[in-house]
Amino acid sequence: xxxxxxxxxxxxxxxxxxxxxxxxxxxxxxxxxxxxxxxxxxxxxxxxxxxxxxxxxxxxxxxxxxxxxxxxxxxxxxxxxxxxxxxxxxxxxxxxxxxxxxxxxxxxxxxxxxxxxxxxxxxxxxxxxxxxxxxxxxxxxxxxxxxxxxxxxxxxxxxxxxxxxxxxxxxxxxxxxxxxxxxxxxxxxxxxxxxxxxxxxxxxxxxxxxxxxxxxxxxxxxxxxxxxxxxxxxxxxxxxxxxxxxxxxxxxxxxxxxxxxxxxxxxxxxxxxxxxxxxxxxxxxxxxxxxxxxxxxxxxxxxxxxxxxxxxxxxxxxxxxxxxxxxxxxxxxxxxxxxxxxxxxxxxxxxxxxxxxxxxxxxxxxxxxxxxxxxxxxxxxxxxxxxxxxxxxxxxxxxxxxxxxxxxxxxxxxxxxxxxxxxxxxxxxxxxxxxxxxxxxxxxxxxxxxxxxxxxxxxxxxxxxxxxxxxxxxxxxxxxxxxxxxxxxxxxxxxxxxxxxxxxxxxxxxxxxxxxxxxxxxxxxxxxxxxxxxxxxxxxxxxxxxxxxxxxxxxxxxxxxxxxxxxxxxxxxxxxxxxxxxxxxxxxxxxxxxxxxxxxxxxxxxxxxxxxxxxxxxxxxxxxxxxxxxxxxxxxxxxxxxxxxxxxxxxxxxxxxxxxxxxxxxxxxxxxxxxxxxxxxxxxxxxxxxxxxxxxxxxxxxxxxxxxxxxxxxxxxxxxxxxxxxxxxxxxxxxxxxxxxxxxxxxxxxxxxxxxxxxx
Numbered sequence: 001x002x003x004x005x006x007x008x009x010x011x012x013x014x015x016x017x018x019x020x021x022x023x024x025x026x027x028x029x030x031x032x033x034x035x036x037x038x039x040x041x042x043x044x045x046x047x048x049x050x051x052x053x054x055x056x057x058x059x060x061x062x063x064x065x066x067x068x069x070x071x072x073x074x075x076x077x078x079x080x081x082x083x084x085x086x087x088x089x090x091x092x093x094x095x096x097x098x099x100x101x102x103x104x105x106x107x108x109x110x111x112x113x114x115x116x117x118x119x120x121x122x123x124x125x126x127x128x129x130x131x132x133x134x135x136x137x138x139x140x141x142x143x144x145x146x147x148x149x150x151x152x153x154x155x156x157x158x159x160x161x162x163x164x165x166x167x168x169x170x171x172x173x174x175x176x177x178x179x180x181x182x183x184x185x186x187x188x189x190x191x192x193x194x195x196x197x198x199x200x201x202x203x204x205x206x207x208x209x210x211x212x213x214x215x216x217x218x219x220x221x222x223x224x225x226x227x228x229x230x231x232x233x234x235x236x237x238x239x240x241x242x243x244x245x246x247x248x249x250x251x252x253x254x255x256x257x258x259x260x261x262x263x264x265x266x267x268x269x270x271x272x273x274x275x276x277x278x279x280x281x282x283x284x285x286x287x288x289x290x291x292x293x294x295x296x297x298x299x300x301x302x303x304x305x306x307x308x309x310x311x312x313x314x315x316x317x318x319x320x321x322x323x324x325x326x327x328x329x330x331x332x333x334x335x336x337x338x339x340x341x342x343x344x345x346x347x348x349x350x351x352x353x354x355x356x357x358x359x360x361x362x363x364x365x366x367x368x369x370x371x372x373x374x375x376x377x378x379x380x381x382x383x384x385x386x387x388x389x390x391x392x393x394x395x396x397x398x399x400x401x402x403x404x405x406x407x408x409x410x411x412x413x414x415x416x417x418x419x420x421x422x423x424x425x426x427x428x429x430x431x432x433x434x435x436x437x438x439x440x441x442x443x444x445x446x447x448x449x450x451x452x453x454x455x456x457x458x459x460x461x462x463x464x465x466x467x468x469x470x471x472x473x474x475x476x477x478x479x480x481x482x483x484x485x486x487x488x489x490x491x492x493x494x495x496x497x498x499x500x501x502x503x504x505x506x507x508x509x510x511x512x513x514x515x516x517x518x519x520x521x522x523x524x525x526x527x528x529x530x531x532x533x534x535x536x537x538x539x540x541x542x543x544x545x546x547x548x549x550x551x552x553x554x555x556x557x558x559x560x561x562x563x564x565x566x567x568x569x570x571x572x573x574x575x576x577x578x579x580x581x582x583x584x585x586x587x588x589x590x591x592x593x594x595x596x597x598x599x600x601x602x603x604x605x606x607x608x609x610x611x612x613x614x615x616x617x618x619x620x621x622x623x624x625x626x627x628x629x630x631x632x633x634x635x636x637x638x639x640x641x642x643x644x645x646x647x648x649x650x651x652x653x654x655x656x657x658x659x660x661x662x663x664x665x666x667x668x669x670x671x672x673x674x675x676x677x678x679x680x681x682x683x684x685x686x687x688x689x690x691x692x693x694x695x696x697x698x699x700x701x702x703x704x705x706x707x708x709x710x711x712x713x714x715x716x717x718x719x720x721x722x723x724x725x726x727x728x729x730x731x732x733x734x735x736x737x738x739x740x741x742x743x744x745x746x747x748x749x750x751x752x753x754x755x756x757x758x759x760x
Contacts, residue, residue: 054235054245059214061207063228063248064221065264066237072221073114075237076187079219080600081105093185106602107135110183112191116170117593119369120163121376124155124173127162128180133365134601135181142180149176152206154199168194175203182210188220192227204230225260236264243267358607366603366611370585374615385619388577389626395569396635400562403516407449409459409468410439413476417454429536434479435502437532439472442524463507470506470517475499486538554724556638563638567718568691570631571653571711576682578620578657579664582612583674586665605755609662609748613655620654632722641721645728649718652740656710659747666754689715713739 054075056062066072077083078090081097081104090097097104118127125146132142146158153172162170175191186207192200208230210216220231228234229248236243236251244251244267248260257263374381414433415422422436431437442448451468453459462468475481481500485492504521508514530540551557586608589595598608628650632639639646660681668674686692688705689712695703706712717736720726726733 054242056217056219056233058217059211060232061211061218061220061230063231063234064219064237065225065228065234065260066221070237071240072237073189076111076189076219076221080109080111080187082596082600104185105600107181108184109600110178110181110186111597111600112174112178112188113593113597114189115593116162116167116174117597118162118170118174118177119373119594121161121373123159123161124150124176125158126372127173127177128158130365130369131177131601132180133368134362134598134603135183136361137181145180149180152202168196171195172199182216184216186210186216186218188218190221190223192222192224200224200227225264229260234260236267238264238268238271243271358604358610362603362607363611363614366607367614370611370615374619381619384577384581385623385626388573388623389630391573391577392570392627392630393635395565395573396562396631396637399565399569400560402447402560403513404447405449406447406513406517406520407451407468408517409462409471410450410452410474411454411456411459411471412436412439412452412474414474414478417452426531427535429532432479434482434532435474438525438528441528441531442520445527446520446524448520460505463505466507468507469510469513470504473503473505475501475503478502486533486536563723564719565691566631566637567722568686568689568711568715570627570650571714571718572686572691574620574624574627574650574654575657575660575685575711576678577623578616578654579661579678581619582616582658582661583664583668583678584661584671585612585616586662587668587671587674590665591670606752609751609755612662613658616658617655620658621651624650624654637722639722640725641723642725642727645721645733646718649714649721649736649740652737652744653711653714656740656744656747659744659751660710662751663747663754666751685709685711688712691715708739710740710743 064072064075074083078085079092079097081092092104093108095104119130122130128146128149129139129142132145133139149155150158153176155169155172155176156165162173165173171191171194175188178186178188192203195203204227207218207220211218211232220228222228231248233245234248234251235245243264246254251263252258252260255263255266257266412422412433412435414435422433422440423431424436424440425431426437439450443450450472451462453462456471456473459468459471459473463471475498477496477499481496481498484496485500488496504518506514506517526543529543533540533543549557555563586595589598595608599605624647628647631637632646664674664677668677688695688698688702689709690706691711695706695712698706714736717733720730720732728734728737
């Protein structure tokens with residue numbers, strides 16, 4: 001680890017990205033002289049900056065104080081390299097945060113955020129191991145520190161899960177995870193919230209002890225302003241600007257105040273003294289304040305958002321106005337020209353360092369963490385694994401099968417309804433009611449339910465009221481007219497042609513049922529009429545169409561929609577379950593602050609992605625195997641191809657879904673936006689990739705879009721494998737593998753770039 005300079009230094013023109021007037025260089029030079037004189041940091045100059053001036057000498061405790069929303073947490077995120085400045089510079093431990101070899105983000109910094117940012121399912125010991133390992137500690141070193149931290153912070157047994165601790169205990173575990181690797185720079189964002197006074201004093205005593213010999217530098221923010229009297233240096237911040245930076249004792253004496261809270265109140269009022277309109281409360285407070293000579297320097301226009309004293313430091317006092325001056329508070333200037341920034345210390349690098357995409361110890365720790373989290377959430381993992389299996393079972397049981405028990409209304413004028421009923425005579429060529437034989441045939445072979453009515457009006461009413469899917473009307477002389485067509489051939493009378501036809505009035509509001517009904521009636525008539533011709537010693541081929549359907553080259557003689565939709569549905573289930581799994585895991589870590597904390601500790605976005613790929617791949621592989629076994633073994637869907645090719649393509653579909661899930665979690669900040677993005681992508685992929693309808697039926701413009709979607713080529717490839725039995729030598733098959741592999745690399749690249757550059 002390269003040695004850093006003795007100061008952490010920060011330079012920025014305007015912390016909130018707003019235009020401001022610069023403080024005079026002579027006023028800023030006071031910081032240099034003060035730091036040199038008090039802390040003996042002669043070899044490392046203070047950084048010159050505009051609008052915001054912060055210098056933390058090595059080995060000191062720096063208290064960063066300010067009301068909520070003034071920018072403390074944002075400033076700390078800039079120091080650890082997780083947010084960018086709009087302008088200016090930050091200089092930390094010898095270099096710019098994020099530069100190679102700087103250790104920032106990394107093990108040289110310990111960061112405790114405002115959130116708990118811990119895995120609730122982990123024990124205290126496992127939590128310490130995780131943060132210790134990613135900081136480069138060995139297991140022996142971690143075990144040696146556990147007892148001390150537990151006793152020091154009054155924590156319960158080390159094998160107790162974090163989620164079972166109280167809020168105060170969880171914050172203490174979070175603090176311990178920051179202290180465990182003894183970083184050079186310790187950044188604590190409100191570490192004593194919810195901690196009892198005795199333990200709070202113990203924590204401050206420990207901070208004083210570890211900074212005593214200059215080994216550690218501490219930056220701390222807190223709600224309890226007076227506890228920072230133990231800090232060596234404090235900075236009072238308001239509205240993105242510093243009001244003062246000095247030791248607590250000097251601030252109290254300089255402004256004639258009784259406490260630091262009074263100092264902050266007075267400085268806030270002084271900052272607003274340039275306003276034209278002031279409330280009576282503000283006027284009375286201002287009149288009672290003694291302002292030291294040279295303490296006020298009008299610098300810039302005051303924004304409305306800083307015209308209120310609020311938050312941790314007293315009651316709200318409205319000071320809002322649309323015009324006024326921002327004032328910067330500083331002691332009298334000195335005639336000192338501040339030096340420039342020291343040169344950045346560059347760590348020695350080798351050529352092989354540029355080839356290291358990930359660190360093996362980080363990868364082992366992250367993979368251990370991911371699998372441990374899964375093990376501690378067995379019910380959730382069982383649901384995640386079982387859900388695609390249940391979806392596949394539902395698909396195989398519900399989609400593509402012939403509809404059953406379709407109701408039809410029948411008006412048969414060949415019988416005297418309701419006095420006479422159909423007499424079935426299959427073996428009688430001279431039967432008087434052939435319509436009865438036909439209707440009985442389709443009822444038995446095609447699972448139709450026939451309901452007889454006396455008049456057409458009654459039958460039509462049942463269809464109009466949705467109680468029947470169609471109406472059949474059989475003419476009075478149907479049987480005789482049908483025999484006349486057979487006997488007379490081309491000389492059949494015209495009235496016999498008209499009376500030998502059964503009229504069908506169908507409800508086509510449901511196209512699928514109407515199509516199946518049409519098929520059943522036509523195929524049923526062909527089957528019955530062929531048997532009738534045989535009874536009359538007539539060749540049944542006379543009733544056939546002049547087309548002969550031979551054995552199909554691919555597929556079966558009577559295909560169903562299940563076999564057609566199976567490839568796309570299987571890929572879609574695997575793809576979107578992987579999306580939900582990976583996006584949910586990363587968003588959970590991000591929203592609880594764990595992801596940010598890991599990144600500050602030196603974990604890279606690439607390492608997080610690759611560790612998730614490895615762990616989620618195991619789950620996804622199990623999901624894929626279960627889905628394919630259920631679909632093609634249990635329900636025996638058509639599978640004429642190679643099992644290795646089938647499983648390989650399905651696995652690639654899952655990996656592609658994982659990578660798309662990474663993109664969703666990296667781009668979106670909340671579960672709601674991630675859900676919207678995932679749902680918004682679901683329907684276009686399902687409709688355009690040929691799952692529910694062939695892409696050949698689309699317009700030419702949509703075909704171009706459909707052909708480049710992740711699952712389009714893969715669906716066609718899988719259909720060729722399982723329905724046609726084709727192998728990898730056929731272009732239609734390997735195009736699917738190539739297409740989905742390209743999308744995997746595209747999604748991974750987008751995820752890495754977003755993680756790298758999206759720092760706020």
